Amino acid sequence: MAREPGVPKPDPILVVDKVVRRFGGLTAVDVEHVEVQRGSITALIGPNGAGKTTFFNQLTGFDTADAGTWTFNGRTMSGVPAHKVARAGMVRTFQLTKALSRLTVMENMRLGAQQQKGESFWRALVPGFWRSQEQEITERAEELLVRFKLDAKRDDFAGSLSGGQRKLLEMARALMVGPELVMLDEPMAGVNPALTQSLLGHVKDLREQGMTVLFVEHDMDMVRDISDWVIVMAQGAVIAEGPPSTIMSDERVIDAYLGAHHDAPLSDTELQAQLHEAEAELEAEIEEETQK
Numbered sequence: 312m313a314r315e316p317g318v319p320k321p322d323p324i325l326v327v328d329k330v331v332r333r334f335g336g337l338t339a340v341d342v343e344h345v346e347v348q349r350g351s352i353t354a355l356i357g358p359n360g361a362g363k364t365t366f367f368n369q370l371t372g373f374d375t376a377d378a379g380t381w382t383f384n385g386r387t388m389s390g391v392p393a394h395k396v397a398r399a400g401m402v403r404t405f406q407l408t409k410a411l412s413r414l415t416v417m418e419n420m421r422l423g424a425q426q427q428k429g430e431s432f433w434r435a436l437v438p439g440f441w442r443s444q445e446q447e448i449t450e451r452a453e454e455l456l457v458r459f460k461l462d463a464k465r466d467d468f469a470g471s472l473s474g475g476q477r478k479l480l481e482m483a484r485a486l487m488v489g490p491e492l493v494m495l496d497e498p499m500a501g502v503n504p505a506l507t508q509s510l511l512g513h514v515k516d517l518r519e520q521g522m523t524v525l526f527v528e529h530d531m532d533m534v535r536d537i538s539d540w541v542i543v544m545a546q547g548a549v550i551a552e553g554p555p556s557t558i559m560s561d562e563r564v565i566d567a568y569l570g571a572h573h574d575a576p577l578s579d580t581e582l583q584a585q586l587h588e589a590e591a592e593l594e595a596e597i598e599e600e601t602q603k
């Protein structure tokens with residue numbers, strides 16, 4: 312597959328065109344074209360402020376784009392509110408907020424299912440519908456809690472969980488709607504290294520079960536370890552795409568992260584000047600030390 316930004320992919324589950332989001336004079340997102348391949352684990356990386364979270368928010372209907380269209384499974388999703396996007400099978404995780412921390416693990420799971428509720432107004436009129444749906448929700452939640460080894464914590468406040476357990480709960484909660492595309496927001500943030508492998512295993516499991524995963528992450532070890540494809544954003548735009556093994560050596564990516572150009576190696580004169588500067592700094596430091 313070519314490695315240019317916006318490269319077409321076989322069987323894309325998500326196709327995005329010309330999405331723009333501005334905050335005042337700042338263009339936070341300006342994505343020309345991007346596709347996510349069905350069944351893949353795709354990482355979305357980029358320096359701080361690149362627009363990754365804003366882009367996630369546009370796609371999942373949590374914020375309104377100024378321009379652009381996108382389709383999920385061939386269905387237009389631009390302008391569709393978040394709960395309907397989730398019901399269509401595209402769901403994102405959220406970091407546990409203060410309010411959610413005060414709910415129990417089970418209550419959090421039930422909230423995750425809310426998007427399903429009321430799905431069919433007419434079915435809801437059938438006697439006993441709510442009760443049967445309630446039971447379905449509880450059963451699904453139990454199943455997921457067992458899978459994520461959180462069943463013993465079912466009645467604990469979510470706020471009492473460790474960093475890694477919170478991440479598991481965020482993922483489990485998102486799965487309550489039975490999504491096809493799971494969008495993970497920094498799944499590794501604040502996770503104890505001992506839990507890293509288990510978390511990575513759970514993300515890979517999602518792919519094994521036929522889901523597509525798109526995740527924002529700063530942890531490059533995780534990106535290298537589990538992604539099939541990497542999309543790089545900088546200053547709102549997609550600047551590069553490629554497999555994880557080579558993406559970090561792409562010059563556009565290095566430039567974006569360093570915020571500087573390294574196209575040409577330093578000339579001898581530049582090198583000499585830098586050495587002099589470094590020596591002068593060192594001397595000044597030594598002098599300072601000896602005067603103390």
Ligand SMILES: Nc1ncnc2c1ncn2[C@@H]1O[C@H](COP(=O)(O)OP(=O)(O)OP(=O)(O)O)[C@@H](O)[C@H]1O
Pocket residue numbers: 334337339357358359360361362363364365366
């Ligand atoms: N609600 C908002 N109002 C004003 N500016 C915003 C808002 N949300 C985001 N921005 C700005 O948009 C730009 C993109 O931010 P965003 O959080 O999407 O980047 P990011 O790539 O997710 O960064 P990080 O990796 O640090 O989370 C930043 O300059 C940010 O300050």
